[in-house]
Amino acid sequence: MKAVSPGSIRSRIALLTGTATALVILALVPLVVGLYQIQLLTYGLIAAIAALGFNILLGYTGLLSFGHSAFFGIGAYAVAFLFRHVGIQSMELYILIGVPIVAIASALFGYICVRHTRIFFGILTLALSQVLYSLALKLFWITGGTDGLRVARPTLLASLISFTGPGAFQRFLTSYYYYVLVVFAMCVVLMWVIVHSPFGKALQAIRDNEIRAAFLGIRIRRFRWLAFLLSGTFTGLAGILWAPLNGLATPDVLYWTFSGEIVFTALLGGFRNFTGPIVGGIVYTYLKTYAVATTEYWQALLGAVLVLLIIVLPTGIVGALSQIARKLGAKRTP
Amino acid sequence: MTILLQTIDLRKSFGDTRACDGVNFVVNKGEFLSLVGSNGAGKTSLVNLISAHLTPDSGKILFEGNDITRATVSERIKAGIARSFQIVNLFDAMSVFDNVALSIFSRQGKATYMATLANHDRDVHDETFEVLGQFGLRDKSGFFAGGLAQGERKLLDVAIAYALRPKLLFLDEPTSGVSTHEKTQIMDTVSSIVRVGTVTAVIIEHDMDVVFRYSDRIVMMHEGSFLADGTPEEIKANKDVANILLGAPLSA
Numbered sequence: 001m002k003a004v005s006p007g008s009i010r011s012r013i014a015l016l017t018g019t020a021t022a023l024v025i026l027a028l029v030p031l032v033v034g035l036y037q038i039q040l041l042t043y044g045l046i047a048a049i050a051a052l053g054f055n056i057l058l059g060y061t062g063l064l065s066f067g068h069s070a071f072f073g074i075g076a077y078a079v080a081f082l083f084r085h086v087g088i089q090s091m092e093l094y095i096l097i098g099v100p101i102v103a104i105a106s107a108l109f110g111y112i113c114v115r116h117t118r119i120f121f122g123i124l125t126l127a128l129s130q131v132l133y134s135l136a137l138k139l140f141w142i143t144g145g146t147d148g149l150r151v152a153r154p155t156l157l158a159s160l161i162s163f164t165g166p167g168a169f170q171r172f173l174t175s176y177y178y179y180v181l182v183v184f185a186m187c188v189v190l191m192w193v194i195v196h197s198p199f200g201k202a203l204q205a206i207r208d209n210e211i212r213a214a215f216l217g218i219r220i221r222r223f224r225w226l227a228f229l230l231s232g233t234f235t236g237l238a239g240i241l242w243a244p245l246n247g248l249a250t251p252d253v254l255y256w257t258f259s260g261e262i263v264f265t266a267l268l269g270g271f272r273n274f275t276g277p278i279v280g281g282i283v284y285t286y287l288k289t290y291a292v293a294t295t296e297y298w299q300a301l302l303g304a305v306l307v308l309l310i311i312v313l314p315t316g317i318v319g320a321l322s323q324i325a326r327k328l329g330a331k332r333t334p
Numbered sequence: 335m336t337i338l339l340q341t342i343d344l345r346k347s348f349g350d351t352r353a354c355d356g357v358n359f360v361v362n363k364g365e366f367l368s369l370v371g372s373n374g375a376g377k378t379s380l381v382n383l384i385s386a387h388l389t390p391d392s393g394k395i396l397f398e399g400n401d402i403t404r405a406t407v408s409e410r411i412k413a414g415i416a417r418s419f420q421i422v423n424l425f426d427a428m429s430v431f432d433n434v435a436l437s438i439f440s441r442q443g444k445a446t447y448m449a450t451l452a453n454h455d456r457d458v459h460d461e462t463f464e465v466l467g468q469f470g471l472r473d474k475s476g477f478f479a480g481g482l483a484q485g486e487r488k489l490l491d492v493a494i495a496y497a498l499r500p501k502l503l504f505l506d507e508p509t510s511g512v513s514t515h516e517k518t519q520i521m522d523t524v525s526s527i528v529r530v531g532t533v534t535a536v537i538i539e540h541d542m543d544v545v546f547r548y549s550d551r552i553v554m555m556h557e558g559s560f561l562a563d564g565t566p567e568e569i570k571a572n573k574d575v576a577n578i579l580l581g582a583p584l585s586a
Contacts, residue, residue, distance in 0.1 A: 198439040198455070199448040205425045205436055212423040215385070216498065217411035217440045226446070 019188075026181055035173050039245070040289060041282070042177045045184045046242050048281030051265040052191050053234025058263075059271040060195055061227040062207030063117065067109070067125030068262045070132050071232040073254035074105045075239025077136070080149035080249035091154040091179065094240055102236025103229060110228030114221055117210075126256055133254040148250035151243045180241055187234060188278065194230065195274060203227050235262070261288075264306060270316020279318050335362040338502055338534050339384065339415075344393035346379055353379035354390070355558035361502065366528060367536045368545040371555035372578060377538045378420060380555070381504045385417045386410050397502070411440075414501035418491045418508060420538070426480030430471055433479050433490060435462045437497035462497070468527055469493040485516035492524055496533070503528070505537040509544060517541065521548055546570065554578070 026045075030038050050072055057063045078098040082088040088097070113124045136143045143149065153172050155162040156179050163172040194200050205213040206220055214220050243249045252258060261284070268287075269280025287305065291298035313320045339361040346354040353376045361367060369377045382388040384395060386407040395403045397413055405413070425433050438458045439445045453459070466472045469489045474482060479490060492508055508524060509517040525548050528535045539545050545552060545566070552569045554562040562572045569575055 193451065194448050196451050196453070197448045198436070198444050198450070198452045199446055201428070201432055201436050201439070201452050202445045204428060208425045208427050209423060211387075212419070212425065212494075214407050215387075215411070215417060215419075215423075216437050216494070217408045218436075218445055219408050223446075 023181075023185060027178075030174050030177055035170055038177045039173050040285060042173070042180050042245055043242075043289075044282035044285035045180050046238050046245070046281075047265060047285050048278040049184055049187050049241070050235045050238035050262055051269065051277030051281040052187060053231045053236075053238065054262050055231075055266050055271050055277040056191065056195065056203070056227055056234070057231040058266055059273075059276070060200060060207060061203045061224060063114075063224065063228070064122050064263070065113075065125040065228075065231070066122045066256065066259050066263065067113075067127075067129030068232070068235050069254050069256060069258035070109065070125075070129035071102050071106055071236040072239035072242070072258065072262070073129075073132060073136070073249075073251075075102050075236035075241075076243040076246075076249040076253055077143065077149065078102065078236075079240050079243040080151050083151050083154075084149055089152060089154050090159060091156050091244065092158055094154060094244070095183075095237070098240040099233060099237055102239070103233045106229045106232025106236065107225075109232060110225045114224040114228055126259070129254065129259060130256055133251060133256070136251040136254050143251070146251060148248045150248055151246070153247075154244050176245060180245075183237070183241060187237070191234070192274060199223070199226070264302075266316075267306070268309060268316055270313075270319035272315060273318040273322065276316050276318040280316065283317065335365075337361070338363045338398060340396045341380075341384065342394040342396070344380070344383060344395065345391045346383055346388060347391060352376075352558040354383060354393075356393070357559060359384075359553070359560070361534060361536060362551075364532060364534055365550045366525060366548060367534075368549040368552045369536060369538045369555065370540070370542070370545055370552060371561070374557075375555040376558040377555050378506055379558075381417060381506055381536070381538065385415060385504060387417075411498060411500075414499075415504070416495040416498040416500035416502070417504035418495045418506060420506040420510065422484075422487045422491050424479040424487060424490055424494070426478065428479060429475065430466065430477050430479055430482065430490060431462055431475040434465050434493055434497050435459070437494050438462060438465075441498050465493055465497045469496075469523060485512045485520065488512060488516075488520055489523065492520075496527060500533060502534045502536070505535060507538050507540065509539065509541060517544060 029041060050068070054065065054068050057065050075098055078101045079094045082094060082097060088094065109125070109128050112128065113121055116124060137145055153163045153168070156175055161175055202213065202218050202223055205216070206218065206223055210220060239253065242253070265280040265284045266277045267280070268284050269278065270276030288298070288302065291301045295301055315323065337360055341357055341359040344354050344357040344359070357380060359380065369380070371377055379388065383390050386405065390403065394401060397415065402410055402413060432452070435452065435458050436445070438461050439452070442458070444455070444458070463472060463475065466475055469492070471486060471490060471493065474486060479487070482490060488508055492505060495503055505524065509520050512520065521544055549566055552564065552566060553560060554569065554575050556578060561578070562569055562575050564572070
C-alpha cells in the first residue's frame, strides 16, 4: 500500500477553492429557487451542523453516540424557554445563552458516558437521552408535553432585521437562510481547525490505538470528555438554530429515533471524511422530505436506503466519490 | 554509578502463575541493559509493571529515588519512562510524521491545543524531522504508518517512544519478526541513538547474538525471578544460563 497523507500545498489549494465554490453556490441558491427549497436547504444546513458535531465523536474519536437527540433537543427547548419565560426574541441572544447551556449539558452527560466505550458508551448515551425525553413528556406544564412549545420568529443581527407586517414570513425564510449559512460556514471552519489541531490528531490516535495513545502520555478519558463536550455543543447549536425555523420545540427531537437519524446522516455522507456529515445532513433532509411526500411507508423506504447504503456504499457518499476521484486521478498520472 | 530505577520485592501473579516473584531490579543511569529469558519468564510483565500497564500485587518501584508505584501512566511518562511494544503498536491510519509529531505535542503539553493547526507548529515540525532522520524514516514521513514494511514499523515504534525524550526507554523485542539484516540495522540505529542521546535503555530480546553484541549488562529471568545478572562475558560463562537457553533442566 503506497498511500500518501494529505497536507501538500496542492491539496490545500484544492480545499480552499472547493470550499469557496461551495459557499458561493450556497449563497446564490436563493436567487434561483423558490421559498420552499430555501426552507428545505436551511433545514439541511442545520442537520449538517448537527452531524458535524456528532462526527467528531464517531469519525474522529471512535465513539458511537446514540443519544445526540439530547443536545439537539436541549438547544431547541432552551430557545423555547428563553422565548416563553424571559421574553427574548433575539437570535443572537438565543445563541449566546443557548450555547453555554448545551455545553454544560454535554459536559455533564459526557462526564458520565466517557467512562465506558463501545456498546456500553452507546447504551449510556441512549439511556440518558431517553430520560430527557420522558421528562419532556411528563412535565407537560413546563414543556408543553407532546404539543411542544411555540417559538416566535426572532429578530436577527441585534434587532436590525425584524419580521412583521406583510411578507414577513417570506422575508424571514430568506434572511434566516443566510443567517444559518453564515453560522454553518463558521462551524465548518471551526471544526476543520479542531480536527487538524494537535488535539484533533490526539483524538484520531485514541480512536486507532487507545493503548499506545495512553503511552504517549495522552490522558484518554479527558480527551474523550473534551470531544464529547465539543460534539454535544455543536449538535446543540443546531437545535438552537432549528427551533425558530420550525416555530415549535417538540419532544420528537429528543426521542431516540432522532438520534438514529443523526447516525444515519453521518453514515450517508461518510463518517471517515470531514465533509461526509455535511453532505449527509443536506442529502438526508431532502431524502426524508421526499420520502414522506411520496409514500406513507416512508420509514420503510428510508430503511431500505440504509440497508443499501451499508452494502453498496459503506464509506458513504463522500467516501465513494473520493474513491472514484482517486481512481480517475491515478489513471491520469500513471 | 547512579541508580535510575529500582524495584523492591515486586510481585505480580496471574492466578497460580507468578509473573514477578519478588523482583529486585536495578537499572543504572546510562547503561544499555538486556532482559533475557524464555517465553513466560516474566520479562514483559516486569516492563508492564514499571510502565504502569499493570498494577503490582505488592512491592515498590523507585525512579530517581521517588516512589512511583502508584503513579499513573501519564505521570510516569512525564517523569521520564517510555516504552515500545512487543507487537508493533502504531497509529496506522495516520502519517509517519503525525505518529512522531504527536509524541512531541504530548511531551510539550500541546496535545490539548484545539485552535492551532498541527502542521503549522515549526518547532514540532523540525523536531519530528530530526527524529525521523535519526531513524532513517525521513523519506517516509508522508506515508501512512500502516503502509510501512515490518522493519520500518519496528523503527517507527521505537521512534515514537524516543520522541518523548525519556530518561529510561524500554524496548520490548525491537527486532522480533524482521530479517537478520534488518535486525542489525535496527539495533545499530537504536544503540547509537541511545548512546548519543544519553538515554538509558532496557531491551527485551531473544536473539542472544544481538544481546551479547550490544548490551553493557544482561539480566536473565526465569519463572518470575532473576537467575543471572552480569556483563556479557559473565553471562556467557554462566552454566545455568546456558542450560536454560539450550532448554536443559537446572543443575540445582
